[in-house]
Amino acid sequence: MGDGIDGIDASQAAGKQAFATDVTVRFGDCDPAGIVFYPRYFEMFNNLVEDWCAQGLGASFRELHLERGLGLPTVHVETSFIAPSELGEVLRAELRVQKLGGASVTVSIRLAGLAGEDRVRASLALVMMDLKERRAVRIPEPLRSRIAAFA
Amino acid sequence: MGDGIDGIDASQAAGKQAFATDVTVRFGDCDPAGIVFYPRYFEMFNNLVEDWCAQGLGASFRELHLERGLGLPTVHVETSFIAPSELGEVLRAELRVQKLGGASVTVSIRLAGLAGEDRVRASLALVMMDLKERRAVRIPEPLRSRIAAFA
Amino acid sequence: MGDGIDGIDASQAAGKQAFATDVTVRFGDCDPAGIVFYPRYFEMFNNLVEDWCAQGLGASFRELHLERGLGLPTVHVETSFIAPSELGEVLRAELRVQKLGGASVTVSIRLAGLAGEDRVRASLALVMMDLKERRAVRIPEPLRSRIAAFA
Amino acid sequence: MGDGIDGIDASQAAGKQAFATDVTVRFGDCDPAGIVFYPRYFEMFNNLVEDWCAQGLGASFRELHLERGLGLPTVHVETSFIAPSELGEVLRAELRVQKLGGASVTVSIRLAGLAGEDRVRASLALVMMDLKERRAVRIPEPLRSRIAAFA
Numbered sequence: 178m179g180d181g182i183d184g185i186d187a188s189q190a191a192g193k194q195a196f197a198t199d200v201t202v203r204f205g206d207c208d209p210a211g212i213v214f215y216p217r218y219f220e221m222f223n224n225l226v227e228d229w230c231a232q233g234l235g236a237s238f239r240e241l242h243l244e245r246g247l248g249l250p251t252v253h254v255e256t257s258f259i260a261p262s263e264l265g266e267v268l269r270a271e272l273r274v275q276k277l278g279g280a281s282v283t284v285s286i287r288l289a290g291l292a293g294e295d296r297v298r299a300s301l302a303l304v305m306m307d308l309k310e311r312r313a314v315r316i317p318e319p320l321r322s323r324i325a326a327f328a
Numbered sequence: 329m330g331d332g333i334d335g336i337d338a339s340q341a342a343g344k345q346a347f348a349t350d351v352t353v354r355f356g357d358c359d360p361a362g363i364v365f366y367p368r369y370f371e372m373f374n375n376l377v378e379d380w381c382a383q384g385l386g387a388s389f390r391e392l393h394l395e396r397g398l399g400l401p402t403v404h405v406e407t408s409f410i411a412p413s414e415l416g417e418v419l420r421a422e423l424r425v426q427k428l429g430g431a432s433v434t435v436s437i438r439l440a441g442l443a444g445e446d447r448v449r450a451s452l453a454l455v456m457m458d459l460k461e462r463r464a465v466r467i468p469e470p471l472r473s474r475i476a477a478f479a
Numbered sequence: 480m481g482d483g484i485d486g487i488d489a490s491q492a493a494g495k496q497a498f499a500t501d502v503t504v505r506f507g508d509c510d511p512a513g514i515v516f517y518p519r520y521f522e523m524f525n526n527l528v529e530d531w532c533a534q535g536l537g538a539s540f541r542e543l544h545l546e547r548g549l550g551l552p553t554v555h556v557e558t559s560f561i562a563p564s565e566l567g568e569v570l571r572a573e574l575r576v577q578k579l580g581g582a583s584v585t586v587s588i589r590l591a592g593l594a595g596e597d598r599v600r601a602s603l604a605l606v607m608m609d610l611k612e613r614r615a616v617r618i619p620e621p622l623r624s625r626i627a628a629f630a
Numbered sequence: 631m632g633d634g635i636d637g638i639d640a641s642q643a644a645g646k647q648a649f650a651t652d653v654t655v656r657f658g659d660c661d662p663a664g665i666v667f668y669p670r671y672f673e674m675f676n677n678l679v680e681d682w683c684a685q686g687l688g689a690s691f692r693e694l695h696l697e698r699g700l701g702l703p704t705v706h707v708e709t710s711f712i713a714p715s716e717l718g719e720v721l722r723a724e725l726r727v728q729k730l731g732g733a734s735v736t737v738s739i740r741l742a743g744l745a746g747e748d749r750v751r752a753s754l755a756l757v758m759m760d761l762k763e764r765r766a767v768r769i770p771e772p773l774r775s776r777i778a779a780f781a
Contacts, residue, residue: 211662219367239567255406265541360513390718416692521669557708
């Protein structure tokens with residue numbers, strides 16, 4: 178495993194500000210074993226990043242994509258599925274900023290069960306893209322400062 | 329990034345036997361930017377693992393799950409999204425065995441475009457589980473030997 | 480088109496009690512045309528039915544499936560996609576009971592935009608199933624009475 | 631139920647030309663009851679329509695969307711889920727043209743099990759749209775004639 182995952186632990190130990198929300202495990206998220214089908218966790222991650230942009234950073238995906246021509250694709254992920262989650266459970270989803278580069282930002286994500294126990298831990302590298310020119314661009318202000326507040 | 333990804337390169341350089349199939353990028357796989365929505369790649373990975381089990385190892389998910397009470401959940405993934413893929417493209421999906429443990433097997437996956445160029449590279453750790461007792465179990469023979477043939 | 484859809488209009492005109500919730504259109508719900516990919520509306524419907532069971536009827540899918548061995552599969556749907564919905568929109572989802580049979584319940588669903596305009600209208604027939612015996616069973620009390628309160 | 635479903639039976643009795651393909655039920659298609667989660671059937675339908683356009687009509691979604699600015703959204707569906715389908719089953723998917731209008735085409739879809747028995751029957755109304763102007767347009771030749779060959 179990469180050292181990105183260890184990095185998550187370190188940042189959480191340091192008590193950085195997290196963006197957090199609740200996620201309900203839906204019937205459609207679960208597989209024949211009755212637990213979350215793992216690709217669905219990545220949809221939960223993407224929803225979390227969307228909510229963070231809209232509520233935490235003040236720039237919704239709608240605004241970024243449709244008005245400003247900017248995308249925030251995920252270019253690298255490392256994920257550990259530590260314990261299964263079942264139908265109807267409400268998971269706590271937390272996002273922290275691990276690293277802020279010029280065009281990129283690496284976030285750590287943690288999904289936890291009701292007792293606070295780890296279910297999933299992930300590290301996602303996102304890159305700001307000009308959708309028309311299909312190239313990476315520097316994350317503009319004031320978005321950059323707002324992201325930094327989570328790091 | 330973890331060194332798992334470097335491990336993929338190494339195993340491919342060594343010319344190990346790969347299980348390969350074609351994957352068409354569907355309308356429903358694509359996002360408003362016209363490219364594959366990244367959680368969909370993990371469904372492609374899971375389909376590839378299913379096909380490998382059924383066609384490459386002679387033990388379908390149906391047989392494993394419904395008849396033998398065995399699951400093969402993914403416990404860790406590392407994935408690099410190297411270049412976007414568009415609606416209607418046919419990707420080459422290749423799976424190789426990186427490491428075979430007692431209850432676990434780590435596979436590397438590569439999705440490539442028509443010209444053979446990298447689109448996605450991933451490393452997945454899978455664990456054989458007794459679904460009833462919800463614990464890891466040693467991968468049984470002759471499945472183990474068949475897996476080893478891809479390593 | 481079937482007469483089920485006309486039935487929706489009639490029941491709504493009569494002012495029946497609705498179960499309602501809000502649904503955010505996610506990035507992953509949208510297709511390359513930038514609007515909701517229609518199969519995703521059915522996941523929204525299923526989530527709405529889940530929320531109705533848990534919050535409106537006091538019997539969550541988790542309780543029904545895992546504790547009582549009961550499922551509520553959808554056996555028939557009629558849906559009109561009246562106007563497209565875009566990334567980031569918040570839709571109003573309303574569910575009403577159209578018809579309550581012995582083992583079945585037919586609900587009408589309406590998704591509306593911010594100005595209250597129709598986006599999607601649907602009629603879904605659900606049947607209560609004994610999951611072990613795989614046959615329809617009469618909807619038990621007090622679930623039946625609670626469903627009737629929405630009709 | 632609407633009379634569209636009866637219409638499907640009639641057209642099939644008359645022996646119209648069908649576009650057909652096979653669909654494997656994937657692990658990710660199945661719910662905790664071990665059967666296909668019904669929204670997934672609509673993804674299968676959309677894949678079938680895509681394959682029909684590309685292979686049956688000679689105009690792929692990619693060509694229509696990216697080169698010609700034309701979309702083919704689904705505006706109305708009626709679907710009966712007759713019998714459940716399980717993990718690993720290979721379903722036969724058939725598409726027939728029920729009705730060809732100016733801008734619209736209504737197709738009937740049937741998914742059948744290995745013994746030819748009905749699993750799902752559906753009727754889908756599709757409309758050709760100019761994606762830029764967001765309005766319905768007459769289905770152009772030679773697409774129209776090719777569609778007519780399936781009616």
